[in-house]
Amino acid sequence: MAVKNAAKEAVKEKYVSRDFKEYVRDVIPDKGLDETIAGLTPEKIEKTIKAVIGGRSSRIKAVMNTCIHCGLCAEACQWYLSNDKDPTYSPVAKMRMTIWEMIKRDGKVDAEFIKQCARIVFTECNICHRCSMYCPYGLDITFIIGMVRRICFLLGVIPQRQLDQAQAHIITQNQVWLSENDWLDAIQFIEEESGADYIDLRVPIDNEGAEVMFLPLGAEPKTGTYHIERTAKIMLVAGVNWTVPGKGTWDCSSMSMFVRDMVTMQRIVRGLYENAARLRIKTMMLTE
Amino acid sequence: MLGYRELPFEVKQTGEVYYDLLKSGRIQIDPSKKIKVPVTLQDPCNIIRRAGAAEKFRYIVNATCEDFREMKPNKEHNYCCNAGGGLAALSNWAAHKAIGNRVKAEQIKATGAKIVITPCHNCSTGIKDVIKIWELGVKNMFFDELIVNSMVIPEKFKVQK
Incomplete structure (x- = not known):
């Protein structure tokens, strides 16, 4: 070829x-x-x-x-x-x-x-x-x-780009340097925008006792918002009581794992599990 | 972690959750909206080789597409997309990665599929590079896209236009 x-x-x-x-x-x-x-x-x-x-x-x-x-x-x-x-x-x-x-x-x-x-x-x-x-x-x-x-x-x-993501994980606990405000703003924006297609479409933040907690890839709220939007549509139609965490760690990716930064790896997993425990969810759903 | 011997919750990939929703009938697929063109599936290494979700993913594909063709080899024997292991971040090495994955281009070409389903974001990045460099003329899609395009939407959720 x-x-x-x-x-x-x-x-x-x-x-x-x-x-x-x-x-x-x-x-x-x-x-x-x-x-x-x-x-x-x-x-x-x-x-x-x-x-x-x-x-x-x-x-x-x-x-x-x-x-x-x-x-x-x-x-x-x-x-x-x-x-x-x-x-x-x-x-x-x-x-x-x-x-x-x-x-x-x-x-x-x-x-x-x-x-x-x-x-x-x-x-x-x-x-x-x-x-x-x-x-x-x-x-x-x-x-x-x-x-x-x-x-x-x-x-x-x-390689520079891998180091950049690894450092983003160390500092912000996500791969794209998104602050907590930006994250909340992004999911509220998604909810607002996709309301034109479906009635009652929600992206519930910190919904305690939910069945499913969705943890996106860091790039989703930044460059691939359509993924969260589609997830919201599927969850709405299926009638699933779901949520995304409004604070702490929400990015399921881990460049730290790929570069074997053991400390940050642990902090990420711990952050995700703490959110799961805080919201008392049944299933953790990860994009990757 | 957290002092639990066993976790009080399950950890699943989106595809595995969609499988549960389809299998239990919480999401219905409209047969007339199924994808008609031939499709193939890229098996993500970690979810298939290490977490064993191969059959679940095939269930989703068969539920939403009419003509599914397997890559060879497939399932846990499938080749990586060449963007796994943190290589997805290396966009300046894209040509190096795609040229280093000629076998994937040959696999996709041999299936004759027009759409490559990539359940994982890394796979999407890797397959896009392969498609571009080897000029395969196909496109890639995610599970969420497949399901949203073909699911039955109850009237109460539809916006009246």
Whole structure:
């Protein structure tokens, strides 16, 4: 199949890895990867790697020592299959080029290496669990990728847009920097606008004892209001007593989970559960 | 969390809730409003592979569309949309992601479907990129859109025009 020409011609420059000659990629500029590595020192990198791997190293070593390089995970990965079976896209290579090398070198790697790790784990793996499902030993490859993501996140080497969302979660508990006022304003606006189509259409805020609590994706009140509107219509027709939380955490997405920011992950889940407990709902409905 | 051994509430994806509403008859589908063109379904990794909602999603699709065609492989063996795992946020890497998902473009093309149903927002982002870069000429739709377009609306809720 032919790729749209514009996309093909947009990037011509190639990046060849210093550590792994087979790793050849198009150059894609990203401030989060290119500029953040300037602030890294070998001591900082070693300290971070050791802090993350620390007590869990046996779990990683078990994966390293059990893997027989059979290649079944490669055949399971859409990145590998789509890139003409380039071995550097296989899940085992993604582990080998990142955490295995970190352990082999006892954490003594440089900033350039971290940048390459960040590119591999943040832009070439979806943590979709397909490789783990096909591994004959059931090795949790995605756990390892997540661990590398945590190392890169703690070092601040992470694609800019992912970092922006992760920071939005830290500060506002939603991915789009929406304040509580903006959130309330958005849902009231939706209720008002969609009243033209249906009689009695409501988006009930903080309705205690509701059957269903709807938790949208952060982008819905900001750029996809039609999703909340359609949900309201379905709930109205089905006669469901439903609600959305008017305060606290309401965004069901979690970039913090993808970058393995454990503290914020917990705060998000806790926030959602606290809203569920406060409103005494029966079912929590998440868009994602 | 909160000190409960078991949660006092259920956690469901929107699709699973819509399945309950359709199955219990709280929402009726008007057969004449069902989608006629061929459709296919993108199975979201976390909801299918890890939470096992595959059959529920097929029930919704079959209830609202007439010609449903499976991608191959499907259900828990389906390929990711390439926007999962936080990659949906990387709009400046869109071409990289879509080119890295040729298998998905081939899967969609092989079904001959005109609409790809994406139950998850990440999937929607990923599939849109794939459709654009590989020039598939199809569109994507959400469950809520399918249901709102085809459900029976009681007279008392209709605005008199």
